[in-house]
Structures are given as C-alpha cells and as structure tokens.
Amino acid sequence: MGTAIATCVVTTAREGRVLVVTIDNPPVNALGVAVRQGLWAAIEQAEQDASVDAILLLGEGKTFIAGADIREFGKPPQAPLLPDVCNRIEASPKLVIAALHGAALGGGLEVALAAHYRLGLPAAKLGLPEVNLGLLPGAGGTQRTPRLIGVQAAAELMLTGRHMGAKEALQVGLLDQLDEGPEVLTAGLAYANALLAQKAPVRRSRDAGALINQAASQAALKVLKAETAKKARGLFSPLKILEAIQGAIDLPFDEGLKQERALFLQCLDSPQRAGLIHAFFAEREVAKVPEAKAAAPRPFAHIAVIGGGTMGAGITVAALDAGLQVTMIERDAESIARGQAHIEKVYDGLIAKGRLTAQAKATIMARYQPSTSYDDLHDVDLVIEAVFEDLEVKKAVFKELDRVCKPGAVLATNTSYLDIDAIAAATQRPQDVVGLHFFSPANIMKLLEIVVPSKAQADVVATAFALAQKMKKTPVRAGVCDGFIGNRIMAVYRQAADYLMEDGASPYQIDEALRTFGYPMGLFQVVDLAGGDIGWAARKRRAPTRNPQARYVEISDRLCERGWFGQKTGRGFYLYPEGARAGLPDPEVLAIVDAERARKGITPRQFSADEIIRRYMAAMINEGAKVVQEGIALRPLDVDVTFLSGYGFPRFRGGPMKYADMVGLDQVLADIREFAQEDPLFWKPAALLETLVAQGVDFDSLNHRE
Numbered sequence: 001m002g003t004a005i006a007t008c009v010v011t012t013a014r015e016g017r018v019l020v021v022t023i024d025n026p027p028v029n030a031l032g033v034a035v036r037q038g039l040w041a042a043i044e045q046a047e048q049d050a051s052v053d054a055i056l057l058l059g060e061g062k063t064f065i066a067g068a069d070i071r072e073f074g075k076p077p078q079a080p081l082l083p084d085v086c087n088r089i090e091a092s093p094k095l096v097i098a099a100l101h102g103a104a105l106g107g108g109l110e111v112a113l114a115a116h117y118r119l120g121l122p123a124a125k126l127g128l129p130e131v132n133l134g135l136l137p138g139a140g141g142t143q144r145t146p147r148l149i150g151v152q153a154a155a156e157l158m159l160t161g162r163h164m165g166a167k168e169a170l171q172v173g174l175l176d177q178l179d180e181g182p183e184v185l186t187a188g189l190a191y192a193n194a195l196l197a198q199k200a201p202v203r204r205s206r207d208a209g210a211l212i213n214q215a216a217s218q219a220a221l222k223v224l225k226a227e228t229a230k231k232a233r234g235l236f237s238p239l240k241i242l243e244a245i246q247g248a249i250d251l252p253f254d255e256g257l258k259q260e261r262a263l264f265l266q267c268l269d270s271p272q273r274a275g276l277i278h279a280f281f282a283e284r285e286v287a288k289v290p291e292a293k294a295a296a297p298r299p300f301a302h303i304a305v306i307g308g309g310t311m312g313a314g315i316t317v318a319a320l321d322a323g324l325q326v327t328m329i330e331r332d333a334e335s336i337a338r339g340q341a342h343i344e345k346v347y348d349g350l351i352a353k354g355r356l357t358a359q360a361k362a363t364i365m366a367r368y369q370p371s372t373s374y375d376d377l378h379d380v381d382l383v384i385e386a387v388f389e390d391l392e393v394k395k396a397v398f399k400e401l402d403r404v405c406k407p408g409a410v411l412a413t414n415t416s417y418l419d420i421d422a423i424a425a426a427t428q429r430p431q432d433v434v435g436l437h438f439f440s441p442a443n444i445m446k447l448l449e450i451v452v453p454s455k456a457q458a459d460v461v462a463t464a465f466a467l468a469q470k471m472k473k474t475p476v477r478a479g480v481c482d483g484f485i486g487n488r489i490m491a492v493y494r495q496a497a498d499y500l501m502e503d504g505a506s507p508y509q510i511d512e513a514l515r516t517f518g519y520p521m522g523l524f525q526v527v528d529l530a531g532g533d534i535g536w537a538a539r540k541r542r543a544p545t546r547n548p549q550a551r552y553v554e555i556s557d558r559l560c561e562r563g564w565f566g567q568k569t570g571r572g573f574y575l576y577p578e579g580a581r582a583g584l585p586d587p588e589v590l591a592i593v594d595a596e597r598a599r600k601g602i603t604p605r606q607f608s609a610d611e612i613i614r615r616y617m618a619a620m621i622n623e624g625a626k627v628v629q630e631g632i633a634l635r636p637l638d639v640d641v642t643f644l645s646g647y648g649f650p651r652f653r654g655g656p657m658k659y660a661d662m663v664g665l666d667q668v669l670a671d672i673r674e675f676a677q678e679d680p681l682f683w684k685p686a687a688l689l690e691t692l693v694a695q696g697v698d699f700d701s702l703n704h705r706e
Contacts, residue, residue: 010038012045017053018192019046020185028066029059031107033078035069036085039111043092054095054192057115058184064100064124065108073277082107082139083261086114090140090204095195099188100124101181105163109174110139113148116203118174119191120166121181126174129161133280134237134273134652138264142244143256144205149173151211151220151245158241159228173210206253217249234518235652236270271662275654278700279644282637282655285703287469289477289634291452291461298410298463300381301325306397308339308370311414312386314442317346320364321443322470327369327376336370343368346443374404382410382463384436389537391418395426402427410463412436417483417538420453430455434464437484438473439646440530447646448473449484474645479632482542486642488632489623489656494535495682496619497523498553500612502597504604507573508585513609514616518650523616524573526648527556528566528583532573536560550681558592618671618683621660625686628657628702636699661698669693 009025009032021042023029039057046052059065068082080088089096089111098104098115105127112118112126120126128137128145136142137158146154149172157164169175179187211217225242232238240263247259267273302325305316312328319326320343328343330336347364350356369376377383383405385397394413401411411433413423424433435451448471450464461477468475478484483491497510511522527535536557546552559572566572567581574583597604624639633639640655653659660668669689676683692698 009034010042012042014052015056015189016193017051017196018056018189019049019052019054020056020058020189021046022058022060023065024060025069026061028063028103029061029108030067030069030071031065031082031111032069032072035065036080036082039085040080040088043088043096046094047092052094053196054097055092056097056099056188056192057089057111058099058188059102061102063102063108064098064104065111066103067106067108067129070281082110083257086110086139087257089114090116090206092116093202095192095200095202097188097192097195099184099191100126100166100175101184103127103163106130106137106141107139110137110141110144113144113174113205114140117176117191117195117200119177119179119188120169120175121179121184121187122166123181124166124169124175125163126166126169127161127163128158129163131159131237131241132161132276134235134270134276135267136237136241136244136260136264138260140205140257140260142241142260142263143248143253144208145174146217146245146248147208147211147253148205149210151217151224151249155221155224155242155245158245159224159238211249214249221246221249233520233650234516236272237267240267272652274662275652275658278637278640278654278658279651282641282658282703283474283644285635285637286474286476286641287465289461289465291458291477292465295458295462297466298381298408298459300410300463300467302327302380303467304329304377304380304383305386306383306401307386308336308342309386310342311438311440311442313339313342313346314440314444315384315386315414315438316343316368317443318438318471318473320367322472323367324470325367325369327371327380329371329374329377332372336372340368340370374400377401377404379406380409382412382467384412384414386414386438389416389418389534391422394418394423398423398426398433402429408432410434410460412464414438415451416487417541419482420451420480421455424453424455431457432460434460435478435480435484436464436467437478437486445646446472446474447486447642448475449478449486449642449646450475451478451480451484453480474641476638476642476645477634478638478642479630481627481630481632485627485633485639486646489620489627489639489643490647491538492623493616493620494523495553496615498555499551499679499682500607500615501555501593502553502600502602503607505607505612506590506593509607509609510612510616513612516609517613518653520648525583528572528574528576530566531568532556532560532565547681551679553596555593555596558596559589614671615675617656617659617663618668618675620656621668622672622683622686622689624656624660625689625699628699629686629688635703637703657699661700665689665693665698 011022013020025035046055096115097117098112099119101121103125104112109126128141130137153172170178181187228238244260244263247256304327305312306329308328308330316326328339330339347361383401413435420435424430434456437449439445439447448468452461465475507524511524514522564571567576570576575586576583627633628636636657639657643649644655672683672685
C-alpha cells in the first residue's frame with residue numbers, strides 16, 4: 001500500500017522490504033523545495049519503519065531528476081538545501097538505491113551519487129552541466145564523483161557539461177548495473193531485492209577509493225589545470241571546479257564539502273553567472289513570438305533546396321539530419337553533381353571519424369533527390385532558396401517557384417542582406433514568403449534568423465519556427481532591413497573596428513583584444529574565414545546610398561583589389577602559408593594600413609585593449625538599441641541570442657545587450673557621447689538608449705513585455 005508523505009511531488013509506497021520513493025514534479029522532476037522536503041521526509045520515514053530494509057529512488061515520467069528548479073533561480077534558498085539532502089541520503093543506515101532512466105543531471109546526478117547503489121536503464125543520461133551556468137556542482141558532486149571514477153573522468157564530465165550515456169557511465173563506474181528495462185520500477189525493485197538477498201552492505205560514495213593513488217591524482221590534475229587555463233578564455237567556474245577537485249584529493253570528505261560550498265558561492269556571486277543564466281533563459285524565450293502563438297505550422301515532410309553550393313549543401317544536410325525528404329535543384333548536371341558531392345563529403349567525413357556507418361549514410365541519402373528541373377518541385381511543402389546573393393537572380397528564382405509550387409507551399413529565401421519584401425513581390429503569393437537566414441556551415445551553426453516580410457502569414461512564420469526546432473537550430477525572429485539583426489549590427493561594429501585600425505590600432509591588436517574579451521576569434525580573422533569578397537560586394541552594393549559625409553575606410557577594399565580574400569586565397573588580413581588554417585600577421589597589410597593613413601593625413605595614436613573594447617562594444621550596443629527600437633528585433637534578448645549563437649559573442653557575458661546592462665547603460669551612453677566629439681555622424685546615440693538611461697531602467701526591462 002502506498003503511504004503519502006508531506007509533499008505530493010514525492011510519494012512513497014511499500015513493496016515488500018523496499019520503500020519506493022517516487023519523485024513526480026513535471027515536466028522534468030526538478031529539485032524544487034517541495035522535492036527536497038519530500039526526499040528528506042521519505043528517508044526519515046524509511047528509517048523509522050523496521051519492516052523497510054532498502055529505499056529505492058526513482059522518477060515518474062521520462063526522467064529521474066533533470067537538475068535544479070529554474071523557477072527558484074535568483075530567489076533566497078529554502079531549507080533543506082540540496083547538499084544537506086544528499087548528505088542525509090548517504091548517511092542512511094538502510095540501503096539506498098537510485099534507479100535512473102532518462103536525465104539524471106546536475107543536482108539529479110548528485111542525489112544519485114549520494115545513494116549507495118546506482119542502476120541505469122539504456123536511455124539514462126548522466127551529467128554535471130553546472131559549468132554551462134557559470135557554476136560548479138554544489139551538492140557534493142565535486143567530491144563524490146572523483147572518489148568514484150577518478151580525477152580525469154570526473155573533471156572531463158564537469159568541465160564539458162556533457163551528458164554521458166548509460167553504457168559509458170557503467171564502464172567508468174558511475175553506474176553499478178545496467179538493466180534493459182524498459183520499466184524502471186520493475187528493474188529497480190529487482191535490483192534492490194537482489195542486493196538485499198546478497199546482504200550487500202551500505203556503500204557510501206564518500207568512502208570510494210578512486211583517489212587512493214594520490215600522486216597519480218595530483219599529476220592528472222596538474223595537466224588538467226594547465227589545459228583548462230588555456231581553453232577557458234577567462235571563464236571563472238572551470239578553474240573553480242578544478243580547485244574543488246583539488247580539495248577532494250587533499251582534504252577529508254567533510255572538509256572538501258565545506259570548500260566546495262565556498263567555491264560554489266563564489267561562482268554564484270560571479271558576474272559571469274549572471275551572463276550565463278541570461279543566455280540560458282534567453283535561448284528558451286526566443287521562440288516565443290506572436291505568430292507562433294497565433295497559428296499552427298503548416299506540415300512539411302518534403303522540402304526543396306535551390307542551389308548546391310556550400311550554403312545549399314549545408315542546409316540540405318541539416319534537413320536530411322532532421323529526417324526530411326529533400327529535393328535539391330541546380331542549373332545543370334555538372335552543378336548538381338558538385339552539390340551532391342558536397343553533401344557526400346560531409347557524411348563521408350562522419351564515417352571516417354567513426355560517427356556514422358555506411359549503411360546509415362545510405363539510409364539518409366535515400367531521402368535525397370538531385371534535379372535540374374523546377375518541375376520536380378510540384379509537391380514539395382517548403383522551398384529554401386540558397387543561390388547567389390543578387391536581388392535580380394533571387395527574384396527570377398521566386399518567379400519560377402511561384403509557377404511550379406503547389407498552393408500553400410512555404411517559399412523561403414536564405415538571403416543574408418537583401419530586401420525580402422522585394423523578393424516576395426516577385427510572386428503572386430507574398431503571404432507564403434519568409435526569410436530563413438542560415439549561417440555557414442549551415443549543418444553545424446545553430447543560429448537561424450527567421451525574417452518576417454510585411455505580408456507573411458502567421459502560419460508561415462510558425463512553420464519556420466517549427467522547421468528550426470526540427471533542425472535543432474536556435475531561431476530568432478527578425479524584421480526586414482539591410483542585414484536583418486546580426487549582419488546589420490555587424491556592419492556597424494565592423495566600421496568601428498575599421499576606424500580604430502585607420503586611427504592607429506593594428507588589425508592584430510584589435511583581434512587580440514577581442515580574444516582576450518572572450519571571442520574565439522578576432523574580427524579580422526572572421527573576415528578572412530568568411531571571405532573578404534563577401535563584405536566587399538555588400539559595400540559596393542551600398543555605395544550609391546552611402547552618406548557622402550560619412551567616414552569610409554578603404555583598407556579592406558585595398559586588400560580585395562589585390563585578390564586577398566582570406567583563407568581561400570591564402571592571404572587576407574593574415575597570411576595562410578600552404579593552406580594553413582591559423583593565420584600569420586602580414587607586414588604587407590601593415591604597410592597598406594600605413595599608406596592609407598598617410599593618404600588621409602592621419603597621425604596614428606595608441607589604443608589600449610580596454611579602449612578598443614569600449615568602442616567596439618559601444619557601436620554594437622548602440623546599433624542593437626536601434627534594431628530593438630525599430631522593431632527589427634522583438635526584444636533585446638533576441639539581439640543577445642543572435643550574437644551568442646551566430647557570431648561567437650562570449651557566452652559568459654550574456655550577449656551585447658546583457659553586457660550593456662552589466663556595465664551600466666549610463667556608462668555606455670557616456671562613452672558614445674565622448675566618441676561623438678570625434679565623429680558625431682557615426683556616434684549618434686540611439687533614442688531608446690537615451691530613454692532607458694533617463695528612466696533609470698535597463699534593456700532587460702524590455703524583455704518581459706507581453
């Protein structure tokens with residue numbers, strides 16, 4: 001008979017000599033205060049019942065415990081705290097078994113580690129992903145995990161935040177047994193009763209012996225510290241994780257727990273945590289758009305991609321990976337063969353790395369149909385055009401799509417900059433046209449800008465968001481303007497960087513400042529990677545509309561005139577000898593920079609890394625404010641997610657608008673006004689920024705409007 005305890009989210013039921021404790025806190029059994037109270041009460045109940053010899057912990061639904069309750073983030077903690085609950089579980093004199101199916105993540109895994117035995121079902125996923133939120137496992141995870149599986153495996157789990165499958169968890173020692181299931185209660189009871197029949201002892205993780213060889217543990221940790229210092233790029237919590245593991249090696253368990261708690265609180269107070277938490281929530285909020293609430297998506301089992309170049313092939317791979325049927329169109333047999341070769345190369349690379357079998361590739365490619373005839377698109381549900389970035393070329397493609405596609409098919413363009421309203425106007429069905437701006441390589445990059453032209457129907461936009469979800473992309477809704485959200489803002493901070501370069505900072509100094517700030521690559525490295533000719537074409541396209549009074553830096557044009565387009569030509573801002581991926585500074589580029597300065601009569605001046613970042617970020621934030629003010633982005637968080645997912649913005653800083661909030665909008669505005677004394681045309685403060693400063697509120701206040 002089941003016996004209800006103090007909280008409805010944790011229930012107990014006697015099954016012979018086993019007390020089954022079930023966590024039922026939908027949707028993911030998060031460790032809210034009611035769950036913590038319920039677990040505490042259940043352990044006490046078991047200890048007071050002489051007929052109970054073992055306690056079985058399991059989760060209702062599809063998961064064990066997927067971590068902390070995000071609804072409690074930022075609120076004062078309520079007792080019992082999770083470390084106390086875990087210690088209470090571990091201290092029980094009666095056998096405690098955790099049966100894991102689905103996610104056992106963060107605090108959920110820490111609860112399981114406090115149990116005396118752990119059983120896994122095949123779908124179990126174990127992980128300690130706190131590093132992704134700027135934290136460390138704070139309920140004994142940094143102490144119990146290395147004692148169970150050693151320094152190397154424990155540190156790797158915590159530093160990457162990855163999810164470990166059940167078989168691997170059994171292999172390394174996080175799990176004691178694997179059961180094919182499928183029913184977690186049946187499997188858990190069978191394991192608990194088997195342990196009781198064997199008279200298995202209470203076995204506490206705190207006493208596990210994987211750290212017994214102290215010299216080997218210290219040596220492994222020394223290597224990890226050196227590697228992490230290089231990789232972490234200024235991140236706070238990874239080194240704190242290693243400090244906590246150091247405590248597991250050096251200190252008695254209870255002392256190690258105290259140190260872990262102190263380090264956890266340091267992480268909690270770090271501004272990096274604020275940025276990472278914002279990024280976490282923003283990526284969940286970004287799909288909440290008016291159209292998705294107003295309409296259901298149209299069905300899309302069969303899609304088409306127009307163009308088999310790098311972008312078209314990447315989009316095709318993303319669609320095939322999502323389980324869709326894809327028809328690719330190219331202009332002739334040679335081009336379509338080249339497009340198919342691009343796709344095959346991706347899958348052959350995965351086979352070479354052991355991540356895909358030849359049979360799996362064959363199954364995927366069976367859903368791919370190459371064609372040189374638009375007439376083969378008569379029954380597709382959605383088309384993505386990915387041809388050359390030229391408005392007239394794209395309009396011609398859309399006239400053909402209008403001719404052949406069935407009524408109700410969604411017609412999407414992958415343009416990076418062009419006017420989608422003009423593209424839609426080339427058809428008799430502008431209500432079915434939407435922008436789907438993928439980022440290259442499209443099968444890897446997460447960002448998908450969903451650009452909404454003026455006549456697009458709500459269900460077309462909803463379909464675009466549904467496609468993004470199916471492709472596992474991070475979608476951001478954008479309005480129509482030159483460059484949408486990301487490329488429009490990038491064009492402005494690129495100008496700021498060009499001004500810095502012409503005024504005295506070298507491109508290499510600017511890139512170094514950006515890497516120190518937390519970017520994986522500097523701006524000019526990115527230009528070389530993307531191809532300098534792409535930006536050159538955009539600048540030439542905009543030239544007729546450029547304000548003749550505006551400052552224009554021609555250094556990049558000088559490089560492009562020489563055919564120096566970056567990695568693909570072996571030189572750009574950097575030199576790439578013999579196809580090298582990492583560039584070397586080029587004295588000839590510096591000579592070109594000097595010549596341009598001399599031609600304009602500019603005397604170069606010195607810039608510190610801090611001055612470079614202040615100007616770069618002020619330009620980005622100011623244009624971001626204009627994008628929000630104009631409704632191109634719905635909210636500041638949409639700007640943040642765009643730059644986090646598509647432009648390498650350091651995640652721990654939360655995105656440019658969150659960074660502005662953390663620096664202080666009054667400080668950002670003061671910087672812009674200071675720089676405006678040199679160039680009032682470029683450094684014109686956004687009206688929204690001035691309004692928010694006058695009102696004493698931040699960008700985040702705009703994220704919560706309905």
